[in-house]
Amino acid sequence: MKSLVSHPNALIVDDDPYITEMLSTALEITGLFDTIVKATNCQEGRSALGKTNFGLVIFDNNLPDGKGFQxxxxLxxxxxxxxxxxxxIFTTVALDPQMERDLKSLPLTRFLxxxxxxxxxxxxxxxxxxxK
Known part of the structure; x- marks a missing residue:
């Protein structure tokens, strides 16, 4: 795959080490990103977003210090x-109808x-x- 990403960095905001490692490995295999940054909570995610340009962010919703949706x-x-x-890309186990509507209204955002x-x-x- 040829990279069309202008900022070859990706951010994963998830507190589950297994999921974070799985996502990180998958992103590395694509060859699209030079750097994969991992954040385990909202504070770390917010800090990373303030410091680095990203070409992709994957958010989990349920984090130790808040909600990835927030x-x-x-952002x-x-x-x-x-x-x-x-x-x-926004991920969670349970999505209430209001959050689903809110997610659909956000540009460049997909739910998984x-x-x-x-x-x-x-x-x-x-x-x-x-x-594609």
């Missing part, structure tokens, strides 16, 4: 930053229900990055 929503609706419009297979993550990534 972090994603703040999309807060002050414009270098990552305001980064393509994002847990549990998922890694191929689904790669398919969404390819779609979001316009590589």
């Amino acid at each position: 972090l994603l929503n703040d 999309r609706h807060g002050p414009e930053t270098k990552n305001s419009m980064v393509p994002a 229900p847990k549990p998922y297979v890694i191929e689904n993550v790669v398919e969404l990534m390819v779609e979001l990055l316009g590589l």
Whole structure:
């Protein structure tokens, strides 16, 4: 796959070490990203988003210090930053109807229900990055 990503960094915000490692390995195998940054909570995710340009962010919703949805929503609706419009994949086990509507209204955002297979993550990534 030829990279069309202008910022060859990816961020994974998830507190499950198994999922984080699985996602990291999958992203590395694609060859699209030079650096994979891992954050285990909202604070680390927010800090990473403030420091580095990303070409893709994968958010889990249930984090130790808050909700990944709030972090994603703040990113999309807060002050414009270098990552305001980064393509994002949002994952969670349970999605209430209001959150589903809210997610659909966010640009460059796709929802992937847990549990998922890694191929689904790669398919969404390819779609979001316009590589299809």
